[in-house]
Amino acid sequence: MNRAQSVRTRTTSFLFLLLLGACAATAPVPSVDHLPSWNEGPVKQTILGFVGEVTDAGGDNFVPVEERVAVFDNDGTLWSEKPTYFQLLFILDRVRALATDHPEWHSQQPFKAVLESDMKALAEAGEHGLIELAGAAQAGMTTGEFEAIVSAWIASARHPVSGRPYTEMVFQPMLELLDYLRGNGFSVYIVSGGGIEFMRPWTEGVYGVPPQNVIGSSQELRYEQRADGPVILRDPGIHFVNDKAGKPVGIQRFIGRRPLIAVGNSDGDYEMLEWTTTGDGPRLGLIVHHTDAQREWAYDRQSSEGRLHRALDDAPDQGWTVIDMARDWGVVFLPQR
């Protein structure tokens, strides 16, 4: 073989290897478990079957990418909500932090109850008291200032029972489900009763859900000119309550499309589940049932957070799939780092 032939042969072999590599890359890959924290069983099969169906380009139930919308509640669905809603714990922390500037709070309910950790007096203050606390903690600053306050809190605060950062109180099976759906062309939205601007600073980092895909309850906002430029102020009034029958309304306002998949855990998600699953064509409704006192909490009909009563009763008739946390999730939280 002369030098030219030798070069050519080696080149040819190299190119064949390249081509082989290219072919290998497009050959069917061995089946991967996209939901490794979900135990095998009917719930996991329902999810995989549904996604397989709506993404099967040749099938009867194929849904184009732009219509693949999935909505998730947050509290009790993506992360825990015990001993109480994490945003309420944020509000209490914030009231305590602000108390040095408000000496009058030491003799004024519901602030006094917070500062004295008097849970009985706090409960007696009721919804009106909570609204007053929320206003003091979450209004009267710019949106930029509030974002900084939430970011600092979420980075430093610890869950009162587990001692872990709140962002580690998220459910690993749900993180996998979010990724799996996005990998199959779904736009994933959070549709929460919680405050939209309480969630946005950290949902992208924790859930991969960018701010424009977060729908929640909101304050009145006001654009204001200041000497150093314009700001948007958070005023005390409530603009929109994104809960119960407000959830389909929020979905309509923000997305303008009926979702294919809705995932919730409480009666507050009833209308969102109903609006989603009564649409034409294939739809999937999922309910997280907190049945795991060992690894998380066990509660439903009697709970003051995430009360699940009517939705649990109606799930079979509505065709909603109930996730039994103890049975269906092999992992709840990732181990502490």
Added chain:
Amino acid sequence: MNRAQSVRTRTTSFLFLLLLGACAATAPVPSVDHLPSWNEGPVKQTILGFVGEVTDAGGDNFVPVEERVAVFDNDGTLWSEKPTYFQLLFILDRVRALATDHPEWHSQQPFKAVLESDMKALAEAGEHGLIELAGAAQAGMTTGEFEAIVSAWIASARHPVSGRPYTEMVFQPMLELLDYLRGNGFSVYIVSGGGIEFMRPWTEGVYGVPPQNVIGSSQELRYEQRADGPVILRDPGIHFVNDKAGKPVGIQRFIGRRPLIAVGNSDGDYEMLEWTTTGDGPRLGLIVHHTDAQREWAYDRQSSEGRLHRALDDAPDQGWTVIDMARDWGVVFLPQR
């Protein structure tokens, strides 16, 4: 050359061609004009320069994809707004269509004015009269019904001056700009004073802007149970006016991020432009100045639609780029099909 050598040589040549093809695909392509309907000049250069800067991964002004947000006004920015706002023409058409079910309208203002095409009486009815007409035309039905009404109108109605479908009254240079920005990783939003549900049925087909990227003024919505399933009703009250200082608020509510680029054409866009361009880092504000009575319309300070006065005065100080339609756009509308 024996047969094996011949095959090998041909295979080698083929593979070299493949490789050459692959190389060609990654080599710098000859410069393509992404904005062919824009005349060469400082405005086009400003746009190209800005996009080049924020997408230059090695540059000082690089902005990651997730933060590349561009907001566009609709009326007078993406499509025409003369002889009056197209949504107002829709409302008038709708009132005429509903009049057979409302004999009382023939003797009741402002409906009488519409049915008799009495523009003087209509003008006298003022803003209050308009709100009454809008309520009659756009509330009291489900969101699904309203979507069907708008879709039927936009498919059949014709512009009173050009005789063309309204969806052909869109500015070709702006369609190119939307595509160019999306091609450079921008999320493109419409931020309009018009009704959000008046726009959503057709913005995806006409502008490539999906419903979730449309921000506008909105009615009160209400979730309601019916025998054949739940609906969302459009109630008469106004939920949110997405105009003037409402535009930055709408942007904050829906996107939760400050845009890099804002494009408008009137004083109603002032605050949106200001909020955008007073952000840190590179920002671009563009104003369409309607200077072309030949091909479109010429109007600014005295116009009842799209009044452009304060924003035009302040543009130089604010660093906003004014698009002179007659000078900067080689094409305004595509020729009639």
